[in-house]
Amino acid sequence: MMMKCEHVMELLWEFVDGELPAAEEQAVREHLEVCGHCFPQFDWHRAYARFVHRAATRMENPALRRRVFAALLRATAEQADQPDL
Amino acid sequence: MDRIRTIIMRGWARLDASAGRRRADPPRSGRPRDPGTPVPAADAEAIPKPGFAEEALPWLDAVHRFALRLTRDPTLAEDLVQETFLRAYRSWDQFDRGTNCRSWLFTICRNTHLHERERASTRHEVMESDIREEMVGTTSLAFADRRAAGGSPDDVFDTVLDDALLAAIDALPGEYREVLVLSDLGDLTYPEIAQVLGIPIGTVKSRLFRARHQVRNALLDRRDEFEMRARGRAIPDRETP
Numbered sequence: 001m002m003m004k005c006e007h008v009m010e011l012l013w014e015f016v017d018g019e020l021p022a023a024e025e026q027a028v029r030e031h032l033e034v035c036g037h038c039f040p041q042f043d044w045h046r047a048y049a050r051f052v053h054r055a056a057t058r059m060e061n062p063a064l065r066r067r068v069f070a071a072l073l074r075a076t077a078e079q080a081d082q083p084d085l
Numbered sequence: 086m087d088r089i090r091t092i093i094m095r096g097w098a099r100l101d102a103s104a105g106r107r108r109a110d111p112p113r114s115g116r117p118r119d120p121g122t123p124v125p126a127a128d129a130e131a132i133p134k135p136g137f138a139e140e141a142l143p144w145l146d147a148v149h150r151f152a153l154r155l156t157r158d159p160t161l162a163e164d165l166v167q168e169t170f171l172r173a174y175r176s177w178d179q180f181d182r183g184t185n186c187r188s189w190l191f192t193i194c195r196n197t198h199l200h201e202r203e204r205a206s207t208r209h210e211v212m213e214s215d216i217r218e219e220m221v222g223t224t225s226l227a228f229a230d231r232r233a234a235g236g237s238p239d240d241v242f243d244t245v246l247d248d249a250l251l252a253a254i255d256a257l258p259g260e261y262r263e264v265l266v267l268s269d270l271g272d273l274t275y276p277e278i279a280q281v282l283g284i285p286i287g288t289v290k291s292r293l294f295r296a297r298h299q300v301r302n303a304l305l306d307r308r309d310e311f312e313m314r315a316r317g318r319a320i321p322d323r324e325t326p
Contacts, residue, residue: 013294017268018115019275025114032112036100039107048301049116055247056150056270057119064163065145068170069128075171076133
C-alpha cells in the first residue's frame with residue numbers, strides 16, 4: 001500500500017539526510033516519484049541541503065591549516081624533549 | 086466557469102512542472118557528504134604519531150566551521166581549532182583507531198569551548214554582553230570584506246548567501262544551533278550528533294528539523310533582497326573594461 005502524504009512529510013528530512021531504514025526509504029522514494037504534492041516539498045528540502053553543503057565546503061582556510069600544522073610540529077618537538085611526559 | 090478552468094489549468098501546470106523536475110532530478114535519499122580535505126603526503130610524514138595526519142587532519146576545515154559557529158568570532162575560532170588539534174594530538178593514544186575521528190574531534194572542540202567559556206565568564210561576567218555584540222560585528226565584517234574583494238556575480242551572490250546563512254544560523258537559540266551546525270556544516274549523522282552532545286536521537290531530530298525550518302524561513306524572507314543585491318553587483322562588473 002502506498003504511504004500517505006502526511007507520513008511522507010514527517011519523514012522528509014530523514015529521507016534527505018539518508019537516515020531512514022531501507023524499507024521506509026524505498027516507500028518514501030516510491031511515493032515521491034509519483035506524488036505531485038510531496039515532490040515539490042522534497043525538492044525544497046533537497047535544495048536547502050545542497051545549498052548548505054556548497055556553502056560549507058567553500059569555507060576553507062589554508063592559513064589556519066598551516067598554523068595548526070606548525071603547532072603540532074612544535075608539540076612533537078616538546079614531547080621529544082621531555083620523553084617522560 | 087472560466088475561473089474554475091483557470092484553477093484547473095494552474096494546478097495542471099504545477100503538477101506538470103513537478104513531474105518534469107522529478108524526471109530531471111529524481112528523488113534520491115541522502116545528501117552530499119564532505120569527504121574531508123586530503124593532507125599532502127609530505128605533511129603527513131612530518132607528523133610522527135601514526136594515523137594522526139591521515140585520520141584527524143582532513144577534518145580541520147570541518148572543525149573550523151563548527152568552532153566559528155560556536156564562538157561566533159574568527160580569532161577565537163582559530164585559537165579553538167588549534168587547541169582542539171593539540172589536545173587531540175596529545176591524547177591520540179586514547180583514540181580508538183578506525184572509529185569516527187570526526188565525532189571525536191567535534192567532542193573535544195565542544196568541551197574545550199565550554200571549558201574556555203566557563204573560565205571566561207567567571208573572569209569577565211559583567212563584560213559578556215559587550216563582548217558578544219563585538220563578536221557578531223567582527224563576523225559580519227569578515228564577510229563584508231570578502232564581498233568588497235569582488236568576483237563574478239555568481240561568487241557575489243553565493244557570498245551574500247553565505248553571509249545570510251551564517252546570520253540565520255547565528256540567530257538560532259544555542260541548543261538548536263549546535264545540532265544544526267554538527268549536522269549541516271559538520272556532516273555528522275543523527276547517532277553521531279547524539280553521541281557528541283549526549284542527548285537522545287529523538288531530541289537531535291526535533292531540534293534539527295525546527296532549526297532548519299527557522300534557517301530556511303530566514304533565507305526565504307530575504308530572497309528579494311538577495312536578488313536586488315546580486316543584480317546591483319552584476320551591472321558595474323559588466324561595464325568595467
